[in-house]
Amino acid sequence: MTTPADIPPTTPTDPSSAAPTPAADPSPPAKGTPSGLSRRGLLGLLGVSATAGFVGGVASVAAAVPRSDSPSVAESYEFYGKNQAGIVTPAQDRLFFASYDMLPTATREDLIELLQDWTFAASRLTQGLDVSETGAVGGSPLLPPDDTGEALGLPASGLTLTFGLGPTLFTAADGTDRYGIADRQPTELRELPLFAFDILEEAQSGGDLCIQACANDPQVALHAIRNLSRIAFGRAHIRWSQLGFGRTSSTSTAQATPRNLFGFKDGTANIMAEDHAAVTRSVWADASGDRGWMAGGTYLVTRKIHMTIETWDRARLEEQENIFGRDKGEGAPLSGTKEFDSPNFDAVRSDGGPAIPVNSHVHLAHPNNNKGAQILRRGYNYVDGNNGLGQLNAGLFFISFQRSPEQFIRIQKKLATDALNEYIRHVGSALFAVPPGCASGGYIGEGLFT
Numbered sequence: 001m002t003t004p005a006d007i008p009p010t011t012p013t014d015p016s017s018a019a020p021t022p023a024a025d026p027s028p029p030a031k032g033t034p035s036g037l038s039r040r041g042l043l044g045l046l047g048v049s050a051t052a053g054f055v056g057g058v059a060s061v062a063a064a065v066p067r068s069d070s071p072s073v074a075e076s077y078e079f080y081g082k083n084q085a086g087i088v089t090p091a092q093d094r095l096f097f098a099s100y101d102m103l104p105t106a107t108r109e110d111l112i113e114l115l116q117d118w119t120f121a122a123s124r125l126t127q128g129l130d131v132s133e134t135g136a137v138g139g140s141p142l143l144p145p146d147d148t149g150e151a152l153g154l155p156a157s158g159l160t161l162t163f164g165l166g167p168t169l170f171t172a173a174d175g176t177d178r179y180g181i182a183d184r185q186p187t188e189l190r191e192l193p194l195f196a197f198d199i200l201e202e203a204q205s206g207g208d209l210c211i212q213a214c215a216n217d218p219q220v221a222l223h224a225i226r227n228l229s230r231i232a233f234g235r236a237h238i239r240w241s242q243l244g245f246g247r248t249s250s251t252s253t254a255q256a257t258p259r260n261l262f263g264f265k266d267g268t269a270n271i272m273a274e275d276h277a278a279v280t281r282s283v284w285a286d287a288s289g290d291r292g293w294m295a296g297g298t299y300l301v302t303r304k305i306h307m308t309i310e311t312w313d314r315a316r317l318e319e320q321e322n323i324f325g326r327d328k329g330e331g332a333p334l335s336g337t338k339e340f341d342s343p344n345f346d347a348v349r350s351d352g353g354p355a356i357p358v359n360s361h362v363h364l365a366h367p368n369n370n371k372g373a374q375i376l377r378r379g380y381n382y383v384d385g386n387n388g389l390g391q392l393n394a395g396l397f398f399i400s401f402q403r404s405p406e407q408f409i410r411i412q413k414k415l416a417t418d419a420l421n422e423y424i425r426h427v428g429s430a431l432f433a434v435p436p437g438c439a440s441g442g443y444i445g446e447g448l449f450t
């Protein structure tokens with residue numbers, strides 16, 4: 001199967017006649033259990049410890065039935081393909097991102113089997129199916145169901161699942177090569193440097209593995225992470241996670257530009273899926289150097305950025321616009337009038353000053369000022385409740401994809417003098433290598449172990 005993962009969704013144009021996502025099992029069972037999961041993966045779903053033994057088995061194998069037959073909800077993305085989905089896929093509206101650490105007892109075989117189980121489960125979940133063939137209600141009444149069930153009746157909702165591998169998976173903090181893959185670690189897959197204004201919290205940073213679940217229904221994204229976490233039982237556990245709502249970027253020219261929590265259009269000058277030259281140049285890694293297994297993959301940066309929105313809300317409109325270098329209504333650069341006008345950094349105001357201030361976010365982040373470096377932004381707004389003063393713990397869960405972490409590092413270093421820094425604080429940070437996609441029968445990250 002070589003269909004690119006980034007093909008348009010199978011959204012029917014005529015809901016009355018269109019067929020829902022095919023009910024066919026998207027892949028053959030990965031392992032020798034009726035559910036299609038490895039014995040270890042099944043134990044995770046059943047909540048049984050590996051040493052307790054597998055009792056009871058699975059009573060019957062239910063047909064793989066999509067969770068909804070409503071034609072209006074048939075949007076789904078193929079999981080298998082050359083590249084992983086969820087990168088140039090048009091950004092969905094909801095996010096559940098989870099970072100995992102391997103358990104101290106996990107072996108190389110456990111890691112391989114976990115990636116195989118996750119691949120198998122992801123190929124089903126993204127098609128709107130239960131996590132296994134037995135699913136939420138098709139198993140023995142004497143055993144916990146394979147699938148947790150909260151997505152029964154819900155469509156695929158454009159779910160994409162994107163898997164990443166952190167630097168510590170290759171070389172642990174104490175220098176240990178736990179899984180015999182240290183010699184496959186790309187030189188650039190290292191912890192990001194500390195940047196100006198970073199106040200990073202360990203509990204929101206790093207991780208051995210990650211899963212980015214994006215969907216148009218938050219319950220579908222949650223269901224995916226919850227069930228993939230159950231499968232990981234005994235091998236890996238969640239280190240930190242983040243819910244996001246309201247995409248803050250467009251990744252397709254077909255999408256309207258959304259707004260961030262400061263009220264500005266965000267994502268205007270992003271890399272769009274339709275710009276194949278930019279995607280090839282700036283997003284997909286090639287086979288050069290020490291990263292042959294990464295060809296068709298990419299690097300994922302997450303930055304949890306707290307935004308002091310109550311302070312921002314008291315800033316004058318003129319100041320807000322000068323900080324971004326764009327106007328608030330249209331989203332046009334301050335040198336132009338329309339959103340997609342190219343910024344002219346030589347343009348001057350009537351008082352002789354630059355139309356786009358030199359310390360504005362757009363001036364500093366633009367490729368012209370970063371030796372051409374571009375990144376594909378795919379972040380989400382977040383609100384994690386409030387503090388004791390009634391202020392929201394809110395901000396941007398920034399996500400970017402790039403063929404090399406150096407692109408992000410270059411831009412972030414340049415942002416040291418950003419006027420926006422007065423209103424934001426980076427509190428979480430992580431870097432992951434995102435392997436290429438895989439064909440049906442293969443698994444994510446397989447190139448690492450061959």
Ligand SMILES: C=CC1=C(C)c2cc3[nH]c(cc4nc(cc5[nH]c(cc1n2)c(C)c5CCC(=O)O)C(CCC(=O)O)=C4C)c(C)c3C=C
Pocket residue numbers: 260262264265266267268269270303305306307324326343361362365366367375395396398408411412415424
């Ligand atoms: C290191 C990369 C970036 C971080 C971190 C970042 C944080 C951040 N950005 C906004 C809001 C906006 N960003 C905009 C443009 C923009 N931002 C980056 C990079 C980072 N932003 C780039 C590369 C660009 C494009 C620059 C260009 O080529 O013109 C904009 C303008 C509209 C747009 O093009 O998207 C806004 C608005 C916030 C609020 C934020 C941290 C909280």
Ligand SMILES: [Fe+2]
Pocket residue numbers: 361365
């Ligand atoms: Fe930005």
